[in-house]
């Protein structure tokens with residue numbers, strides 16, 4: 001464990017800027033899809049302008065009511081969720097949310113979800129008509145819906161179809177594809193998404209999981225099963241980011257259990273170009289900004305003058 005004590009000189013500001021394909025980010029910290037509302041809900045707690053970017057919750061063609069309660073459950077070092085992609089639908093998003101969101105001086109990435117290929121394409125086509133979005137993130141990895149989601153992300157043929165369709169629709173903006181961690185060979189799906197036109201890969205979504213209340217003999221979640229996130233998944237997802245980085249040429253955005261600046265360095269050392277902070281925002285809504293605040297000091301401790309010095313460091317030294 002590194003020590004990030006307060007005795008480190010910060011007289012020369014460290015360069016935190018990173019590049020994810022065509023996007024230049026002021027720093028690598030992005031808040032993760034579905035864990036930060038539409039974004040504006042956190043504006044009184046987090047200075048959104050300071051973040052590298054923020055991802056909206058999944059936006060679908062029609063509004064989705066979501067899964068029955070309870071939807072969240074804390075587990076040792078983690079959290080189970082089954083939200084069921086509740087959202088207001090693309091039309092209301094464009095009308096009611098986007099006018100405010102586009103005013104922030106950071107990257108707005110819209111997470112896109114569909115129950116079938118055409119729905120993914122329809123959402124992107126509608127978003128192509130409006131200003132103020134930096135990129136799309138295609139969620140082909142949600143474990144909490146019966147149709148769509150993980151079904152697309154775990155079958156290479158379906159992944160190729162949905163990414164290819166979204167690629168054609170996303171004429172003006174980068175397309176990030178968010179992968180499922182529950183695949184036997186992430187390199188195969190990663191290469192498939194790259195060949196179908198993804199500009200970056202987000203690795204990864206939650207792990208299908210469950211917990212039982214022994215008194216009621218029922219699941220703790222209304223949906224019975226959910227997705228596991230938080231520090232419990234970090235070592236598993238870190239490996240997936242490393243495997244993905246070795247498999248493709250396009251950038252990888254890493255996430256899973258990030259809680260500290262040191263976690264960010266770990267993800268970037270195995271090849272992430274930027275990271276996302278998810279469950280940590282539930283424990284502390286200001287987590288993304290706090291992690292960002294610790295980054296300069298963490299880099300100084302590892303004697304790096306800029307964030308790009310540590311990127312791929314593990315890969316370069318160890319393969």
Ligand SMILES: Cc1cc2nc3c(=O)[nH]c(=O)nc-3n(C[C@H](O)[C@H](O)[C@H](O)COP(=O)(O)O)c2cc1C
Nearest residue numbers: 032033034058081139204205229230256257278279
């Ligand atoms: C409550 C909750 C809602 C989520 N909703 C979405 C979503 O709408 N779209 C998506 O791509 N991922 C969604 N995710 C997955 C997260 O973006 C992230 O991939 C996952 O939680 C792992 O990161 P973490 O351990 O930092 O939370 C959700 C996660 C949680 C905990």
